[in-house]
Amino acid sequence: MLGHSHATSGALAWSGAAVALPITALTYPAVQTGVGHLGIADLLLGTFLTAGAALLPDADHPNSSIAHVLGPISHILCTIISKVSGGHRHGTHSLLFVALVTYGTWAGVHWLGKPFTLALVFFLLALAVRALHLCPGGDSVKAWGTVAVLAAAGTFAMDHWLADKPSWLPFAVGLGALAHILGDCLTDKGCRLFWPFDIRVRFPIIERTGNKVETWLISPLFVAGTLAVLWYAITRQP
Numbered sequence: 242m243l244g245h246s247h248a249t250s251g252a253l254a255w256s257g258a259a260v261a262l263p264i265t266a267l268t269y270p271a272v273q274t275g276v277g278h279l280g281i282a283d284l285l286l287g288t289f290l291t292a293g294a295a296l297l298p299d300a301d302h303p304n305s306s307i308a309h310v311l312g313p314i315s316h317i318l319c320t321i322i323s324k325v326s327g328g329h330r331h332g333t334h335s336l337l338f339v340a341l342v343t344y345g346t347w348a349g350v351h352w353l354g355k356p357f358t359l360a361l362v363f364f365l366l367a368l369a370v371r372a373l374h375l376c377p378g379g380d381s382v383k384a385w386g387t388v389a390v391l392a393a394a395g396t397f398a399m400d401h402w403l404a405d406k407p408s409w410l411p412f413a414v415g416l417g418a419l420a421h422i423l424g425d426c427l428t429d430k431g432c433r434l435f436w437p438f439d440i441r442v443r444f445p446i447i448e449r450t451g452n453k454v455e456t457w458l459i460s461p462l463f464v465a466g467t468l469a470v471l472w473y474a475i476t477r478q479p
């Protein structure tokens with residue numbers, strides 16, 4: 242699947258989950274005793290962050306859009322991850338990876354606090370900006386410079402509006418990764434969901450990655466769905 246399909250599927254998954262699930266699920270694995278639901282700022286910021294997190298599994302591919310997001314820095318990182326996880330669509334396209342990023346985010350937010358949260362927010366926003374085509378294409382300095390500026394602006398905004406430890410952040414990151422993997426299962430290559438076991442899961446509905454159906458049908462539907470759910474959630478707020 243293409244970057245924008247993954248990002249928009251993540252956004253839709255988040256908005257749907259935020260409306261349908263109780264707050265205790267959204268703040269997993271932290272224990273939340275308070276009742277209530279997410280505020281509008283959390284809801285909207287979570288949409289962008291989950292969209293960005295939906296790109297994370299492709300960090301195993303040195304030529305993916307995630308690899309170019311922050312120029313040479315992200316390219317080197319992706320090359321390392323690709324080597325460690327055994328190549329494209331192996332380790333990072335598994336349920337184990339979803340668990341790893343969920344608990345990793347929880348541990349980072351819990352133990353390292355604000356510096357970790359802001360760094361992660363910056364990185365996820367950069368991914369979202371890139372995948373949603375809010376910047377020039379290619380891997381020029383102009384492209385990733387724009388990404389860095391927009392992501393930094395968003396991070397400052399979040400610093401202003403969000404709690405030091407947004408309790409829903411681990412859930413959003415895990416959900417984004419899960420949406421990505423399930424999306425890839427719909428392509429003919431499938432994913433090794435149960436990695437390190439070599440079982441390939443696939444329901445090939447989407448014939449070939451990068452086709453017109455994704456750009457002109459699937460992504461716009463995901464965006465429309467996300468906007469509809471967000472609209473419902475916001476107008477329902479007391």
Ligand SMILES: [Zn+2]
Pocket residue numbers: 298299334421425
């Ligand atoms: Zn993928």
